[in-house]
Amino acid sequence: MKLVTHFNSFLDDEVNLNKTRVELLSDSVEALKSAIKGSNFGPKILDFAAHGSWAHGTIIKPLPGDEFDTDLLVFVEPVNGWEAKDYVNKLGAFFDGHNTYKDKVRRYSHCVTIEYAGERRIDIAPCVKGRVHQDSYEVCNRTPNAFELASPLAYTDWVNGRNAVAGGNDLKKVTRLLKYLRDIKTNFTCPSFLFTTLVGSHIYDSDKGTAAFADTPTCLKTVIGRLDDWLQQNSSVPEIRNPVLWSEIQSRVWNQTHYSNFRDKINLYRGWIDDAYNEVDRDESIGKWQRVFGDAFAAGEAKEAAHVSESVAKSAALVLAGQFRDLVDLVKIKGREALPARIARLPYVHRPRWRAASQQYTVKVSADLHVSRYGDHIRTVSSLEPVQKGRAIRFRAMNNVGIPFSSGFKIVWRVTNTDKAAYDAGALRGDFYSSDSGASRTEELSYRGVHFVEAFLVGSGDNRLYGKSEPFYVVIE
Structure with missing residues (x-):
């Protein structure tokens, strides 16, 4: 599902730079401009301009602590x-002597940076106009003491032009989403300017007004699909050039290892995005989008879904009035028939992150009840059999004939709680956990409700998914 409303809320609440920070940034920039205009920096100042993500409308909120x-x-x-070095060094010298900024100054190759107590930083880069010819622009690299041709205003115009073709401000929204994905996953490298070029380069003039760019999630699906197709055709680092300054090869920031990893991760996330977009079940689609963007996506709806068992019990009370108070009692009366269809695909249940292997195996789960985590064995229990709170269950995974899998595999467990007691305790879980030893895991029985455990068979060498069990339902009284 596209879930356009959830995408809009997610961008506003989690991805976009919030209004307070935007206002602080604007105030800081205006103060810096005034200081520079009144300085003894040296050159005649022609103008100022935003550059990079700020100018392109692709700046995002930093992660907590960043x-x-x-x-x-x-x-x-x-x-x-x-x-070239003089422009950066003399600008830095001015700020070194300024009462407001002297403790905030850092120098880098192309810029002077003003740092605001770990909250934000503003990189101020001199750009010389007309040194080579009337309309030339050059930034100053003080490290090799060299002028470098630049085209900042033309590049911003190009980004805005591609964004207009996509419509709905969607190039900028998609770029923000991909940068957010990069920042939360932390498993691939792609500088913001390169991401912007890659997204813009896969939006064509013929796309204007087409269904492929009908809304933000559709634009995301279209762009990442095209990007992945192109990356799969290029196994070695390709030449990705600045679209308005052909001499600048932006992909030089990658070595082959970085590029190959980026190529692999985009292919993986393209599959997840397609899966979430094409999913027709709303709960499942939310869960699959959360696999892409994390639990913050549609977080409110996911929390409400935690009460699904309670709501089912209330509706059933119309038929069995007075016979039960929640889903636990209903399951004791009606068994598996009482389980709501959506219980195993609630939005907060984390979706598998492994690529599927070509060969699949049957995975079964058995369970033994213990007095406590390290206490004596009581008996074997079966799925949906009521058990007392305060005990523990040791789960074991095996193949279709009851034999443990070889050492070439590992068992990863997905443990999910439901209902009010776990919700109130902030313990709905739904994440993946390793085995305690071998192919087994022990869980304490802490919250009344109908919960479930699943075993996933993962290749130890290739990290592929070779199979999963059916949910083993644990009914805690």
């Missing part, structure tokens, strides 16, 4: 006798 950075260009006339 800062966000923005780029400010200072366009200046060339100064006779100045080398």
Whole structure:
């Protein structure tokens, strides 16, 4: 499902730079511009311009504890006798002597950076206009002391043009979503400017007004599908050039290892996005989008779904009035028939992250009740058999004839709680956990409700999914 409303809320609440930070940034930039205009920096100042993610509308909220950075260009006339390093060094010297900024100054290759107590940083880069010819722009690299051709304004125009073709501001939204994905997964590398070029390059003039860009999730599906197709055709690092400055090869930031990893992860996430988009069941689709973007996506609806067993029990009370108070009592009366169809696909249940292996095996789960986690064995229990709170169950995974799997596999367990007691305790879980030893895992019985455990068979060498068990339902009284 597309879940457009959830995408809009997710962008507003989790991805986009929030209004307070935008206002702080704007105030800080205006103060810096005023300081530079009144300084003894040296060159004639022609203008200022936002650059990078800020200028392109693709800036995102930093993760908790992280800062966000923005780029400010200072366009200046060339100064006779100045080398490239002079523009950066003399701008830095001005801020070193400024009462407001002297403790916030850092110098880098192309810019002077003002850092605001770990919250945000503003990179101020001199850009010399007209040194080579009237309309030339050059940034200054002080490390090799070299001027470098640049096209910042033209690149921003190009981004805005591709965004207009997509419509709905969707190029910028999709770029923000992909940068957010990069930041929460932390398992691939792609600088923001390169992500922006890759997204924009896969939006064509012929796309304007087409169904492939009808809304944000559709645009995301279209772009990542095209990007993945292109990446799969290029096993080695391709030349990805600045679309408005052909001499600049942006992909030079990657080595082959970084590129191959990026290519693999985009292929993986393309599959997850297609799966979530094409899923017709709403709960399952939410869960699959959460596999892509984390639990913050549609978080409110996922929390409400935690009460599904309680709501089913209430509706059934119309027929069996007074015979039960919740799903536990209903299961004791009606057995498996009482289970709501959606219980095993609730949105907060984490979806598998492994690629499927070509060969699949049957996985079964057995369970033994113990006095406590390390206590004496009581008896074998079966799925949906009521058990007392305070005990523990040891689960074991095996093949279709009851034999443990070989050492070439590992068993990963998905443990999910439901109902009010677990919800109130913040213990709905739904995540994956390793085995305690071999192919077994012990869980304590802490919350009244109908919960479930599943075993996933994963290859130890290739990390592929070779099979999963049916849910083993644990009914805790």
